[in-house]
Amino acid sequence: MDIIGIGYLGFESxxxxxxxxxxxxxxALGLGNAPAGDPDSLYLRSDDRRHRIAFHPGPVDRIAYIGWEARGRQAFDAAVARFCDAGVALEVGNAALCEIRGVRELVRFRCPAGYRHELFYAQKWTPRSFVPGRPHGGFIAGERGVGHIVLMTPDYGPELEAFFIDLMGFHWYGAGAGKGRTGFFRAKLNDKTSHDIAFGHAPGMKGVQHIGLFVRSLRDLGETYDIVRKRELPMQMTLGQHSQDPHVSFYHFSPSGFAVECIHELQPWHHDGFELNPEHLSVWGHERVGPILGPSVMPVERYPDD
Ligand SMILES: [Fe+2]
Known part of the structure; x- marks a missing residue:
C-alpha cells in the first residue's frame, strides 16, 4: 500500500x-479551528495542513484513531481493494466524517491489536498558514506526516506483524533496544524516518506509550526542554541521543498521561544497512527519571472497548 505515514492522530481525553x-x-503546536461538525473538539496544527492532531471529549485518555495517508486516490483505491480481498472489515467514512477530518475519502478499520486506524488521502491544506502557538521555528511534518506513535498491546502475535508488513506493506525496522517484545514499522513510502508506529508487548495492558514530534531546530528542542523543566512537568527521560536514530530528544508526560518525545534530527535518517540490535537505547543522556508506562497505559479491563 502506497502509504506515506501518519497524516493525523485523533485522541479522546x-x-x-x-x-x-x-x-x-x-x-508550540498551533491552534486550529474545530470544524462545524465537531465543535467541541480541540484541533492542533504542526504545519500547513488543516490539522494534524485532534482531541475529542471522552471519559478516558486514549488514542481514538491513527490516520494513515495514502499518496493519492489511486493508492487509496488500491489499498481499499487489498483490505477487501483480505477480508478486513472496513467502515467507509461518510461525507460528514470526511469533512470533519478535512479529507477527500477515508475508510476505518482495526489492527489485530484492536486499535482503530483510518486510511485517507488529500487532507485540506493552505500554504504558509501555520502559526505556532508560541515563538518557534516550526515542526518537520509536511510530506512525512505528524510524527510517530508507540502503542502497548496485551497480545503481540505474528498476526500483528503480518497485518502491517504483509497486508499494509510496511517495512520492518527492528525490535529496538527496549526490553521485552517490541516491533518498529514504517510505512512503505516513508524514507525519512526509521519508524511511524511501534508496538510493545505489555501483558494485560493497553494504551499509548508515547508520540514523537519533530522540531526543526535544536534551539526549539532546547527551549521546549526549558519550558517543561520550568513548569516542573513530569519527565520520563532527560535529553539524550538515541543509538538507532540520529536524534536528540527528551520525553515528558502530556496532560493525557502519555509521553511526548520532542525530537530534533541531527542529520537525515538513511536506511540502515542491516537490522540494528543496539546494546543501549542511547549513546548519551536519556536518563530515565519517570515511569516507562504512564497512566495512559492501563489494564485492558479499564480500557473502553467500543
Ligand atoms: Fe519515539
Whole structure:
C-alpha cells in the first residue's frame, strides 16, 4: 500500500482544557479551528495542513484513531481493494466524517491489536498558514506526516506483524533496544524516518506509550526542554541521543498521561544497512527519571472497548 505515514492522530481525553493551554504554550503546536461538525473538539496544527492532531471529549485518555495517508486516490483505491480481498472489515467514512477530518475519502478499520486506524488521502491544506502557538521555528511534518506513535498491546502475535508488513506493506525496522517484545514499522513510502508506529508487548495492558514530534531546530528542542523543566512537568527521560536514530530528544508526560518525545534530527535518517540490535537505547543522556508506562497505559479491563 502506497502509504506515506501518519497524516493525523485523533485522541479522546477528559482533559481538553489542559491541552488547550499546554499544546500551544509548551509544545508550540498551533491552534486550529474545530470544524462545524465537531465543535467541541480541540484541533492542533504542526504545519500547513488543516490539522494534524485532534482531541475529542471522552471519559478516558486514549488514542481514538491513527490516520494513515495514502499518496493519492489511486493508492487509496488500491489499498481499499487489498483490505477487501483480505477480508478486513472496513467502515467507509461518510461525507460528514470526511469533512470533519478535512479529507477527500477515508475508510476505518482495526489492527489485530484492536486499535482503530483510518486510511485517507488529500487532507485540506493552505500554504504558509501555520502559526505556532508560541515563538518557534516550526515542526518537520509536511510530506512525512505528524510524527510517530508507540502503542502497548496485551497480545503481540505474528498476526500483528503480518497485518502491517504483509497486508499494509510496511517495512520492518527492528525490535529496538527496549526490553521485552517490541516491533518498529514504517510505512512503505516513508524514507525519512526509521519508524511511524511501534508496538510493545505489555501483558494485560493497553494504551499509548508515547508520540514523537519533530522540531526543526535544536534551539526549539532546547527551549521546549526549558519550558517543561520550568513548569516542573513530569519527565520520563532527560535529553539524550538515541543509538538507532540520529536524534536528540527528551520525553515528558502530556496532560493525557502519555509521553511526548520532542525530537530534533541531527542529520537525515538513511536506511540502515542491516537490522540494528543496539546494546543501549542511547549513546548519551536519556536518563530515565519517570515511569516507562504512564497512566495512559492501563489494564485492558479499564480500557473502553467500543
Ligand atoms: Fe519515539
Amino acid at each position: 477528559p482533559n481538553l482544557d489542559a491541552w488547550h493551554e499546554y499544546a500551544p504554550q509548551v509544545l
